[in-house]
Amino acid sequence: MSEGPGDADAGAVAVKPGRHREATLYHALAGRGAGAGHTLEELRAAALESFRVSELPVWRRSGFWTTSLQALDLDTLEVRPGKGAPGALPEVVQRTLPERARAGRLVQSAGAVVHVELDPALEERGVILCPLEDAFREHPELVSQWYSRRLTIDRHKLEAANAAFWTGGAFLHIPEGLIVEEPFEIVYAIEEPGVAQYGRTLVLGGPNSDFRVIEYDLAEDFDDYPEGQRQALHAGAFEMYLMDGARCRLAAVQDWGSGEVFDVSSRFVGVGRDAYCHWLPALLGGHLVHQHLELAVSEAGGEMAFRGLFFTEEHEHLDVFAVDLHETGPSGGDVHWRGAVTGESRASFEGLIEIDPGAQKTHTYLQIHSMMISPKARLDMIPSVLVSADDVSASHGGTVGELDETVIFYMQTRGLDRPAAVRVIVEGFFEPLISELADEPLEALVREKVTRKLAAAREDIEAYAVSR
Amino acid sequence: MADLEIRDLHVRTEDREILRGVDLDIDRGEIHALMGPNGSGKSTLANTLLGHPTYEVTQGSIRFKGEDITEAEPHERAKAGLFLAFQYPVSIPGVSVANFLRMAINAKREDPIGVKEFRTQLQHAIELLDVDRAFTSRHLNDGFSGGEKKRAEILQMAMLRPDVAILDETDSGLDIDALRTVAEGVQRLHDEQGLGALIITHYQRILHYVKPQFVHIMLDGRIVLEGGVELVERLEREGYDEIRQEYGVGV
Numbered sequence: 187m188s189e190g191p192g193d194a195d196a197g198a199v200a201v202k203p204g205r206h207r208e209a210t211l212y213h214a215l216a217g218r219g220a221g222a223g224h225t226l227e228e229l230r231a232a233a234l235e236s237f238r239v240s241e242l243p244v245w246r247r248s249g250f251w252t253t254s255l256q257a258l259d260l261d262t263l264e265v266r267p268g269k270g271a272p273g274a275l276p277e278v279v280q281r282t283l284p285e286r287a288r289a290g291r292l293v294q295s296a297g298a299v300v301h302v303e304l305d306p307a308l309e310e311r312g313v314i315l316c317p318l319e320d321a322f323r324e325h326p327e328l329v330s331q332w333y334s335r336r337l338t339i340d341r342h343k344l345e346a347a348n349a350a351f352w353t354g355g356a357f358l359h360i361p362e363g364l365i366v367e368e369p370f371e372i373v374y375a376i377e378e379p380g381v382a383q384y385g386r387t388l389v390l391g392g393p394n395s396d397f398r399v400i401e402y403d404l405a406e407d408f409d410d411y412p413e414g415q416r417q418a419l420h421a422g423a424f425e426m427y428l429m430d431g432a433r434c435r436l437a438a439v440q441d442w443g444s445g446e447v448f449d450v451s452s453r454f455v456g457v458g459r460d461a462y463c464h465w466l467p468a469l470l471g472g473h474l475v476h477q478h479l480e481l482a483v484s485e486a487g488g489e490m491a492f493r494g495l496f497f498t499e500e501h502e503h504l505d506v507f508a509v510d511l512h513e514t515g516p517s518g519g520d521v522h523w524r525g526a527v528t529g530e531s532r533a534s535f536e537g538l539i540e541i542d543p544g545a546q547k548t549h550t551y552l553q554i555h556s557m558m559i560s561p562k563a564r565l566d567m568i569p570s571v572l573v574s575a576d577d578v579s580a581s582h583g584g585t586v587g588e589l590d591e592t593v594i595f596y597m598q599t600r601g602l603d604r605p606a607a608v609r610v611i612v613e614g615f616f617e618p619l620i621s622e623l624a625d626e627p628l629e630a631l632v633r634e635k636v637t638r639k640l641a642a643a644r645e646d647i648e649a650y651a652v653s654r
Numbered sequence: 655m656a657d658l659e660i661r662d663l664h665v666r667t668e669d670r671e672i673l674r675g676v677d678l679d680i681d682r683g684e685i686h687a688l689m690g691p692n693g694s695g696k697s698t699l700a701n702t703l704l705g706h707p708t709y710e711v712t713q714g715s716i717r718f719k720g721e722d723i724t725e726a727e728p729h730e731r732a733k734a735g736l737f738l739a740f741q742y743p744v745s746i747p748g749v750s751v752a753n754f755l756r757m758a759i760n761a762k763r764e765d766p767i768g769v770k771e772f773r774t775q776l777q778h779a780i781e782l783l784d785v786d787r788a789f790t791s792r793h794l795n796d797g798f799s800g801g802e803k804k805r806a807e808i809l810q811m812a813m814l815r816p817d818v819a820i821l822d823e824t825d826s827g828l829d830i831d832a833l834r835t836v837a838e839g840v841q842r843l844h845d846e847q848g849l850g851a852l853i854i855t856h857y858q859r860i861l862h863y864v865k866p867q868f869v870h871i872m873l874d875g876r877i878v879l880e881g882g883v884e885l886v887e888r889l890e891r892e893g894y895d896e897i898r899q900e901y902g903v904g905v
Contacts (some may be wrong), residue, residue, distance in 0.1 A: 333710075512728070532810060590744070593744045593746060595706055595728060598704075598705075599704045599728050599729075599736075599740075600731040600754075600758040600810065601733050601762050601814070602757060602758065603727070603729045603761075606757070613749070615748060617749070
């Protein structure tokens with residue numbers, strides 16, 4: 187199963203070198219980053235130049251998958267403050283985020299940060315939570331050595347746009363040895379169409395710190411705006427660096443609502459020596475979403491659990507590239523994603539395990555499970571493995587599921603009607619990951635969103651029954 | 655009029671006719687055994703009674719408590735008080751036994767069952783089926799042994815309190831202890847709740863623990879012989895071949 191570049195035996199069955207890459211579309215950043223040795227101004231200028239000369243991206247995988255941003259009318263979108271009064275929490279945030287204890291919260295609406303709160307006791311102990319803009323002024327030595335260290339600024343026009351134009355942003359720093367029970371919440375909200383939101387997050391986990399971060403990406407539904415005027419853009423860049431021995435549980439809930447929100451984002455998490463990250467994004471809606479997610483174990487002894495779930499509906503288009511990168515061994519990885527599709531939505535999940543030559547004694551596993559709920563939805567799940575070390579184990583597995591009529595009948599004989607039975611199946615399908623969030627209010631929110639999508643997909647579910 | 659009334663039931667699948675005119679009456683509080691060799695149509699009858707979409711009723715009718723349910727959806731039949739204990743229960747990953755039971759109970763009710771009432775009923779059922787508490791927090795049938803799956807079926811039956819339950823080869827694949835637990839569970843639900851049951855089996859051994867009042871022998875899609883427990887003894891002596899010859903059904 188592990189077919190690295192050095193897998194010469196493959197020739198014996200007349201397989202051309204690189205065959206295993208044919209189905210794949212994306213590449214890991216694999217150590218590239220724009221930041222080192224450059225000031226923010228230099229990086230913005232370089233990104234602006236790249237933005238000027240590049241077209242909106244189209245990603246095309248041999249024949250059967252295309253993610254095109256050409257429908258995005260970038261000229262009509264602008265970077266501007268949120269529509270609410272300064273300091274007011276956007277309604278979609280008030281409505282969605284659970285009431286709970288938290289360590290801190292930063293909320294950006296459209297182009298500006300509207301709300302920052304931080305537990306004073308944590309502030310006293312050296313925790314920093316502030317807009318990234320401010321952090322460049324107030325903590326330049328800390329920010330400049332990490333900013334864009336592992337993120338590029340010129341692979342495509344929207345990445346360049348983010349690096350050139352970002353405003354607001356979030357900076358979180360947990361000092362050495364600090365253990366924080368409650369989560370930090372970082373929120374990006376879009377309340378109206380016409381907005382281009384260039385979100386930028388930098389999180390630094392000091393040595394032996396232990397903390398949790400929940401990111402929310404939320405938008406209103408835009409139903410009140412005329413057709414053709416419902417576009418908005420979130421082009422995000424997120425980077426997190428965990429120093430030696432740091433531990434972080436990172437979760438994300440993304441639901442861009444029913445408007446035409448385009449989301450093209452890159453996220454990088456770097457895991458240092460003996461550090462650990464559990465990362466679980468829940469991608470629950472967006473008109474067109476392209477996510478490059480990279481979790482890298484950069485130092486010996488690092489461990490990670492890379493989880494994720496997605497659920498697309500109607501005409502949504504989701505394109506996820508998730509990388510489990512091992513740069514130094516020994517290290518451990520465990521990737522587990524689950525996705526379901528309804529309506530006429532399309533989803534593609536490319537999962538890549540990449541093990542560098544220096545990452546001997548790495549053990550990692552990638553599993554992908556999918557579930558089709560509608561006859562018109564499309565779902566591609568593409569695992570791939572690139573191994574350049576010989577003393578490692580790397581493998582992948584997964585299941586492609588449809589609704590099982592036997593299981594539905596079983597539940598019907600217990601009194602559940604068909605939609606209820608389907609709901610049980612789909613909720614059960616996601617449950618292993620949802621329960622891993624290990625956070626009651628967050629689990630409840632994700633369950634509720636899954637349930638609401640299923641209710642909306644009721645007609646599809648009936649149609650699927652008839653089609654078979 | 656019996657609670658469950660099956661008249662001249664003909665059933666086919668895509669490729670062939672399986673039931674060729676079945677008549678059967680079952681009342682609450684009665685225990686019936688339906689016996690017959692493999693392929694005689696017993697499981698088809700069980701699945702048809704609950705409305706499995708693979709089986710098409712081409713003639714005849716099923717009435718339950720006076721209502722014609724021949725074309726009813728499976729969940730409507732369940733809500734009316736029918737239950738099927740599956741020969742091969744399916745697993746439902748991600749859903750605990752307790753949560754599933756709560757959902758199933760609530761599907762039959764206007765208002766959701768209270769926490770306390772549910773707990774009391776569950777405790778009772780747990781004792782009846784001789785399983786431990788932890789059993790109910792496991793995912794339904796996920797990684798269960800054969801015996802655990804069958805116990806889980808009867809546990810559901812105990813909680814859902816149907817009027818008439820069909821047990822489709824619930825005894826197959828069980829060791830003697832599991833068989834006794836399951837069979838005694840059925841007997842107690844009969845004694846305590848007035849459960850009516852149709853026990854489908856091709857072995858006699860479960861009938862040492864549950865005492866049927868009526869025994870039916872099915873051959874080639876028809877019930878060819880009916881009587882009391884003495885029929886079981888006759889089967890034990892003679893086997894199906896004698897009966898087949900006597901009733902002249904196709905060999």
